[in-house]
Amino acid sequence: MASLEVDRVHIAYKNVVAVKEASFTADAGQIVGFIGADGAGKSSLFHAIAGVLRFRGEIRYEGHAYHSPKEAEPLKPYIGLMPQGLGLVLYPQLSVEEHLKFFANIRDIPQDKAFQEYKKKLLHMAGLEEFPDRLAKNLSGGMKQKLSLICTLIHKPKLLILDEPTTGVDPLSRRELWEILDQNRKEEGSLTLFSTAYMAEAAKMDKIHLMDEGEIIAQGSAKELIGSARPYTYQETHCQECITFNRRTYSLKPLSVPHAEPTLESLFFINALKKGKIPPPVEVLPRETQIDIPQIVMEAKGLTKRFGDFIADDHIDMQLRRGEILGLLGANGAGKTTFIKMLLGLYPIDEGELYLLGRKIQSPKDRQQLKSFIGYMSQNFALYKDLTIRENLLYFANMHRLPLAKASERIERLAKSLGFWDYMDNFPKDVPMGINQRFSLAAAILHEPVVLFLDEPTSGVDTIARAQFWQLLHKLKRIWGISILVTTHYMSEAQYCDRVVVLRRGKKIADASPKELERRFGTDDFEEVFLRLYEERR
Amino acid sequence: MRAGVIKGYMQKEFKDLVRTRMIYLVYLLPTMILLLFGYGIRLEVTGARTIIIDQDQSRFSKELIDKFTHSKYFNAKVLLISPNEGLHRIKQAKTDILLIIPPHFEQDLLHGQKSEIAAFIDGAFPLRATTMQGYVEGVILHAAKELAQRFGLRHPLITLNHRALFNQAMRDENAIVPGLIGLILLVAPALLSALLIVKEKEMGTIFNFYSSPIKKSEFLIAKLTPVFLLHSINIFILFLWATWWFEVPFRGSFWLYWVASELYVLISLSIGLLVSIVTNRQIVAVVLTLIITIIPGFLYSGILMPISSMVGESYIEAHIFPVMYYNHIIYDTFLIGQGLASMKNILYLAILTGYGALLLFIGALLLKKELR
Numbered sequence: 001m002a003s004l005e006v007d008r009v010h011i012a013y014k015n016v017v018a019v020k021e022a023s024f025t026a027d028a029g030q031i032v033g034f035i036g037a038d039g040a041g042k043s044s045l046f047h048a049i050a051g052v053l054r055f056r057g058e059i060r061y062e063g064h065a066y067h068s069p070k071e072a073e074p075l076k077p078y079i080g081l082m083p084q085g086l087g088l089v090l091y092p093q094l095s096v097e098e099h100l101k102f103f104a105n106i107r108d109i110p111q112d113k114a115f116q117e118y119k120k121k122l123l124h125m126a127g128l129e130e131f132p133d134r135l136a137k138n139l140s141g142g143m144k145q146k147l148s149l150i151c152t153l154i155h156k157p158k159l160l161i162l163d164e165p166t167t168g169v170d171p172l173s174r175r176e177l178w179e180i181l182d183q184n185r186k187e188e189g190s191l192t193l194f195s196t197a198y199m200a201e202a203a204k205m206d207k208i209h210l211m212d213e214g215e216i217i218a219q220g221s222a223k224e225l226i227g228s229a230r231p232y233t234y235q236e237t238h239c240q241e242c243i244t245f246n247r248r249t250y251s252l253k254p255l256s257v258p259h260a261e262p263t264l265e266s267l268f269f270i271n272a273l274k275k276g277k278i279p280p281p282v283e284v285l286p287r288e289t290q291i292d293i294p295q296i297v298m299e300a301k302g303l304t305k306r307f308g309d310f311i312a313d314d315h316i317d318m319q320l321r322r323g324e325i326l327g328l329l330g331a332n333g334a335g336k337t338t339f340i341k342m343l344l345g346l347y348p349i350d351e352g353e354l355y356l357l358g359r360k361i362q363s364p365k366d367r368q369q370l371k372s373f374i375g376y377m378s379q380n381f382a383l384y385k386d387l388t389i390r391e392n393l394l395y396f397a398n399m400h401r402l403p404l405a406k407a408s409e410r411i412e413r414l415a416k417s418l419g420f421w422d423y424m425d426n427f428p429k430d431v432p433m434g435i436n437q438r439f440s441l442a443a444a445i446l447h448e449p450v451v452l453f454l455d456e457p458t459s460g461v462d463t464i465a466r467a468q469f470w471q472l473l474h475k476l477k478r479i480w481g482i483s484i485l486v487t488t489h490y491m492s493e494a495q496y497c498d499r500v501v502v503l504r505r506g507k508k509i510a511d512a513s514p515k516e517l518e519r520r521f522g523t524d525d526f527e528e529v530f531l532r533l534y535e536e537r538r
Numbered sequence: 539m540r541a542g543v544i545k546g547y548m549q550k551e552f553k554d555l556v557r558t559r560m561i562y563l564v565y566l567l568p569t570m571i572l573l574l575f576g577y578g579i580r581l582e583v584t585g586a587r588t589i590i591i592d593q594d595q596s597r598f599s600k601e602l603i604d605k606f607t608h609s610k611y612f613n614a615k616v617l618l619i620s621p622n623e624g625l626h627r628i629k630q631a632k633t634d635i636l637l638i639i640p641p642h643f644e645q646d647l648l649h650g651q652k653s654e655i656a657a658f659i660d661g662a663f664p665l666r667a668t669t670m671q672g673y674v675e676g677v678i679l680h681a682a683k684e685l686a687q688r689f690g691l692r693h694p695l696i697t698l699n700h701r702a703l704f705n706q707a708m709r710d711e712n713a714i715v716p717g718l719i720g721l722i723l724l725v726a727p728a729l730l731s732a733l734l735i736v737k738e739k740e741m742g743t744i745f746n747f748y749s750s751p752i753k754k755s756e757f758l759i760a761k762l763t764p765v766f767l768l769h770s771i772n773i774f775i776l777f778l779w780a781t782w783w784f785e786v787p788f789r790g791s792f793w794l795y796w797v798a799s800e801l802y803v804l805i806s807l808s809i810g811l812l813v814s815i816v817t818n819r820q821i822v823a824v825v826l827t828l829i830i831t832i833i834p835g836f837l838y839s840g841i842l843m844p845i846s847s848m849v850g851e852s853y854i855e856a857h858i859f860p861v862m863y864y865n866h867i868i869y870d871t872f873l874i875g876q877g878l879a880s881m882k883n884i885l886y887l888a889i890l891t892g893y894g895a896l897l898l899f900i901g902a903l904l905l906k907k908e909l910r
Contacts, residue, residue: 050749107751
């Protein structure tokens, strides 16, 4: 009998199904992974197992069956849950030491000598022993996650449930988190459930579950899963009833071209094919207005932003050339959003010079004149929740002073070519994230800008929508000839950019094409590339 | 129930309250409300701007005018302007009252004929207008009574009770400050207890409660005890403000005041607990708590309108909210001093106890260790 058995667990919120009849088993000592985009149902499944969310079905842990949070109550001393969100379970005003004490207190752990020893060991593993008095609010993102993890480990849980502990954390801290986990598994023999949006972490897990739209679509070891995708993966080609992305073509029917080596991501495409959900093609029509674009669209020289003592961006030089997709990469808090906000004039620039379209930006008036040339899509998509998609777009058109007739015509053209015409009269909350993402892009390019700033456009969007979005950006670049600056914390997305700039704690640590980076570090795994980059600068 | 768990959680609450400086709010808010409302609400009217147009210019009219100019309730001026001009000034809000003494005023009275004085009152604020009307009537009737006596009329045509009209015995502070204590002790603890729980929900730290073996009872005690203790101190602070600063007399038993107030704080923090169950955001919790505490706390406090004069729905509503019961006891301890000799006080104290226990029970029942 397996240690943990999840039997047809079904979770619904009002009329939205979060998890559809999920079943799996896991054994003590294993690290079991759940991979999938935001909204795939990982968190809901974890909350059900941790006994903090109502569900239908049955979960059995070490022979104890439960069907509700209430029934799970006797198991809570053995469960450790670390929910999703950077430092979510931490109190900003408590210090590192006080956190460990608090978590021990609420679990009624006697604070004897053995406990002190264990606490010391945990602090050492997390690299926090030097800052016992630092308040949680003054810790970096990576340190917060490490503290959250050791707080979750303080009662030596037998069932450890970690919900995206590595999301938004810099590569080095991520590796350290994994080291803590590995050590804990060896010494305590606990079962660890681990969810992540980073495919690269899958290799470290004993067993992987791929989740998509509330369903577990595949399970097995990384090797087995990749093996299962091999028959359907071909080198890039054109065909009917198949999906092509990132130099690979996926098809259920045999193709005449040679096979290609699949990745875990391939499984999501094959799943879509099997379900007959081939995404409709996305087209970009030529722009209506023509304009001469200078060779260098944006140039920042020593751009700096300070918040009190904290330097969010420290003398950053950057160039955005004509017809280029520039990726701005970095962990949470590296200064990506602040940088984009300076470009847009949402934050005043503390130091440095900024040139947009060859013109030096000094006053808000300069900027005002340039607004019609810039398109911006903010993090989490700045949509009005109480307006339908059509009304939202009309509103954006109005802001750019497009005449109504022209605006409606352009909106229709964009909606049809970007594939959200069927959703025009829905509210943003009622449509998939991928649709919201594309319609936000439509809102940003409605006035046909020559430069586009995108802040984390792919977070929270499923794999296929993400792939489609990148294809869309490339088409936009080719057909419109515009330059795109895009931020992301998915390091693997670097390979879709023409050039990447990597930020770390407000400093630029790399500025090169993905090819150059691959060559320099001798690997095409960008997770690895960034880990090395971070290490170089330690 | 494990004391170590409760103690550990409570220590965290106190540290958090102090380090987030929320503790200032706990002690500044009640005092601020007391000072703002204590000075801000004035039910009596003094120095009403009055214009008198004397068209008679007689001895009698001068005597009547003297009565107005020598009263602290009026700031009267005799002006030689037309009645229309006088009315215009009311319209411009340059004066509150316009009195016109007609020609032949003295002559008519001496001949035993009826005479009419015109009194125009700015009615923009009905409560103020009614008060001013009462004052004007009072002065004129008083003058008329004197006049009647002077003529030796054995049965004066007019009798009046000017004490009722003038509200002389009652100071505003005495009427308002105890009622304000009932308002403050309903608002402040509810706000704090709602915030302490909703804050954890909003930030996500509530998972520490949901996913650990802490019992509901332990969590509730750890959350509500700090609120109860901190606001117990406010009971004394407010008492001092009332008796030392506003010089409200205290005629009853301090013990009764204290016990009733502690019960009332318990009711208030239970209201906060209920709010925290239905809300997930701090801002919503604040707005909701303020609405459901300030409005009844003010309307049914007895400050603006005595409960006994309420009819229909308002009478029923007044009995639903706890304010009425507490305020009855508070007004008694401050102004009357019957204490437990009054059956009504004992009954109301019992109602408060039941009220608090019921709310706390419902709150504990509805609190769930799960996401929703």
